[in-house]
Amino acid sequence: MYKSSVxxxxxxxxxxxxxxxxxxxxxxxxxxxxxxPLEFNSMGGQVLVHHPVISNWKDFEVLSxxxxxxxxxxxxxxWFGSLSFEVDTVIHFSDRLVSLHHPQISDLKGDGGPPSxxxxxxxxxxxxxxxxxxxxxxxxxxxxxxxxxxxx
Numbered sequence: 001m002y003k004s005s006v007x008x009x010x011x012x013x014x015x016x017x018x019x020x021x022x023x024x025x026x027x028x029x030x031x032x033x034x035x036x037p038l039e040f041n042s043m044g045g046q047v048l049v050h051h052p053v054i055s056n057w058k059d060f061e062v063l064s065x066x067x068x069x070x071x072x073x074x075x076x077x078x079w080f081g082s083l084s085f086e087v088d089t090v091i092h093f094s095d096r097l098v099s100l101h102h103p104q105i106s107d108l109k110g111d112g113g114p115p116s117x118x119x120x121x122x123x124x125x126x127x128x129x130x131x132x133x134x135x136x137x138x139x140x141x142x143x144x145x146x147x148x149x150x151x152x
Contacts, residue, residue, distance in 0.1 A: 040126040045073040073118040081110030
């Protein structure tokens with residue numbers, strides 16, 4: 001299992017959570033469930049991001065969950081796995097947006113074992129974009145059914 005607390009990954013998180021992003025950001029149209037998997041291509045291969053699983057939004061300040069990934073380095077077979085994430089959030093109610101800050105990946109693991117160096121490189125490349133805004137409404141719909149509102 002690969003562990004890191006310093007990988008920057010807002011690009012992938014924005015890919016799977018973006019519903020109606022502000023102009024100038026990654027997406028200009030709302031993403032629906034049928035939009036997945038989302039695709040990131042480079043000269044070195046491809047990263048597919050499948051629909052995320054949100055586990056918690058602690059005090060509406062820290063979002064956590066898992067992202068299923070399919071990473072195919074050029075000339076190699078696909079690596080299937082997932083990464084656990086945690087990201088600080090700030091809600092902008094008037095714009096119905098949530099800003100993502102200080103993302104952390106707690107682990108990256110796959111069905112067939114740890115990722116190769118090339119898989120790690122492709123994931124890091126896909127994660128190099130800066131902070132993003134996502135739709136508050138989409139994020140609320142993505143919460144688990146047993147989510148408890150803080151203070152209730």
